[in-house]
Amino acid sequence: MAYDVIVIGAGPAGASAALFTSKAGKKTLVIDNDQSVTKRAWIENHYGVAEISGPDLVEIGKKQAAKFGTEFVQGKATGLSSVEAGFQVTTENGTYEGTHVILATGLSVELAEASGIQTKPGTEPRIKTVVDADAQGNTSLKGVWAAGTIAGVSMHTIVTAGDGAKVAINVISELNGTRYVDHDVLKS
Numbered sequence: 001m002a003y004d005v006i007v008i009g010a011g012p013a014g015a016s017a018a019l020f021t022s023k024a025g026k027k028t029l030v031i032d033n034d035q036s037v038t039k040r041a042w043i044e045n046h047y048g049v050a051e052i053s054g055p056d057l058v059e060i061g062k063k064q065a066a067k068f069g070t071e072f073v074q075g076k077a078t079g080l081s082s083v084e085a086g087f088q089v090t091t092e093n094g095t096y097e098g099t100h101v102i103l104a105t106g107l108s109v110e111l112a113e114a115s116g117i118q119t120k121p122g123t124e125p126r127i128k129t130v131v132d133a134d135a136q137g138n139t140s141l142k143g144v145w146a147a148g149t150i151a152g153v154s155m156h157t158i159v160t161a162g163d164g165a166k167v168a169i170n171v172i173s174e175l176n177g178t179r180y181v182d183h184d185v186l187k188s
Ligand SMILES: Cc1cc2nc3c(=O)[nH]c(=O)nc-3n(C[C@H](O)[C@H](O)[C@H](O)COP(=O)(O)OP(=O)(O)OC[C@H]3O[C@@H](n4cnc5c(N)ncnc54)[C@H](O)[C@@H]3O)c2cc1C
Pocket: 008, 009, 010, 011, 012, 013, 014, 031, 032, 033, 034, 035, 036, 037, 038, 039, 040, 041, 042, 043, 044, 045, 046, 075, 076, 077, 078, 104, 105, 106, 107, 108, 111, 147, 148, 149, 150, 154, 155, 156, 157, 158, 160
């Protein structure tokens, strides 16, 4: 079964991206191996949220994406290769095909490097290597995008979640052929 979007990583960047793509009606799969560093955080600097534990933020984010139809698979993505209709992602438990792939793997560039995607030195504290993504999130492999810590943005939940949303909006816009906006209006 082919997906419109396969997101690898279910931290703030990945789950936020999946929330947007699935809410836009794009068939979305998230593959995650439960190694989010966010699960070690206590957060008091996320706009609109007075305080929250990292584990709660990650769980709520996944539930928000699931509400709009995102499917989740637990396991490590070990391979990413081009196929006729897009990309095939290999995991420990199976293979999945998607038109677009969003890498949101946090500190891990293992999959990106194994797939021949261009990387570069990181600029943020303690971040050695990141994917060489442009301002839209495009990587050196067209159709594969990067969001969050792996894309080199400042390592804060509001920034990585926002970056995931930004990249998702770019992916949705490319799939639709026109710029996308998601505005729900307050019911009076
Ligand atoms: C101790 C600590 C405290 C922090 N405190 C704060 C704070 O107070 N405020 C703040 O804003 N930020 C804080 N942060 C930073 C914040 O957690 C990160 O900036 C941000 O949430 C990272 O989001 P991400 O989605 O890029 O990465 P992550 O949350 O790390 O998510 C990456 C996901 O990708 C998955 N993954 C990786 N490789 C694969 C693969 N090959 N296959 C499948 N899945 C894969 C991982 O399992 C993980 O779930 C803290 C971080 C730490 C460690």
